[in-house]
Amino acid sequence: AQSVTQPDIHITVSEGASLELRCNYSYGATPYLFWYVQSPGQGLQLLLKYFSGDTLVQGIKGFEAEFKRSQSSFNLRKPSVHWSDAAEYFCAVGAYNQGGKLIFGQGTELSVKP
Amino acid sequence: DSGVTQTPKHLITATGQRVTLRCSPRSGDLSVYWYQQSLDQGLQFLIQYYNGEERAKGNILERFSAQQFPDLHSELNLSSLELGDSALYFCASSSPTRSDTQYFGPGTRLTVL
Numbered sequence: 001a002q003s004v005t006q007p008d009i010h011i012t013v014s015e016g017a018s019l020e021l022r023c024n025y026s027y028g029a030t031p032y033l034f035w036y037v038q039s040p041g042q043g044l045q046l047l048l049k050y051f052s053g054d055t056l057v058q059g060i061k062g063f064e065a066e067f068k069r070s071q072s073s074f075n076l077r078k079p080s081v082h083w084s085d086a087a088e089y090f091c092a093v094g095a096y097n098q099g100g101k102l103i104f105g106q107g108t109e110l111s112v113k114p
Numbered sequence: 115d116s117g118v119t120q121t122p123k124h125l126i127t128a129t130g131q132r133v134t135l136r137c138s139p140r141s142g143d144l145s146v147y148w149y150q151q152s153l154d155q156g157l158q159f160l161i162q163y164y165n166g167e168e169r170a171k172g173n174i175l176e177r178f179s180a181q182q183f184p185d186l187h188s189e190l191n192l193s194s195l196e197l198g199d200s201a202l203y204f205c206a207s208s209s210p211t212r213s214d215t216q217y218f219g220p221g222t223r224l225t226v227l
Contacts, residue, residue, distance in 0.1 A: 032214050043204060044218040090157065094214055101159035101172055102216060
């Protein structure tokens with residue numbers, strides 16, 4: 001069955017430090033992969049997406065993610081975290097053989113220390 | 115702002131009641147998706163409509179139903195509400211030319227007392 005795993009429920013980093021959020025997926029075909037961010041009381045904002053081609057994708061707010069097929073991973077990175085990055089981050093895979101729904105991971109909550 | 119609107123923002127009701135959540139997709143988008151976000155289940159896909167027709171169904175309870183109208187707005191109807199239905203309900207939309215990317219609304223927070 002298709003699934004997405006985000007191993008870290010909660011991560012705390014210092015402002016200015018680098019960040020990596022982990023995501024592993026299980027999907028039978030070539031996956032479409034996404035990272036969304038949810039700030040408190042807000043909806044989901046698309047950070048970046050991978051469909052094909054270059055395995056390193058750039059997104060908004062200085063985020064990037066790398067698709068590694070051999071590891072079934074799509075980790076999100078940012079070189080220098082800002083206090084405003086504190087939020088919940090969701091990795092998702094697009095199940096287009098099932099009408100286009102997104103399958104989400106459980107989310108990683110990011111806290112930023114001053 | 116994604117361009118997807120949802121009303122109401124908050125809804126408080128009692129067990130056994132029925133509510134309707136409304137979603138307007140981005141201009142030009144034909145697909146609408148409904149998701150439920152709860153503490154125990156996380157983000158779960160409920161149902162998808164494309165240009166008025168049901169396209170895919172997920173973990174949607176029989177007490178829940180949805181429809182998409184000719185003007186492309188969608189409504190999610192939840193009936194015989196239970197405490198466990200308390201959750202954040204999101205609507206998302208996608209365009210016919212880039213159906214692989216969904217844009218989410220701000221959500222409706224439903225509290226069942």
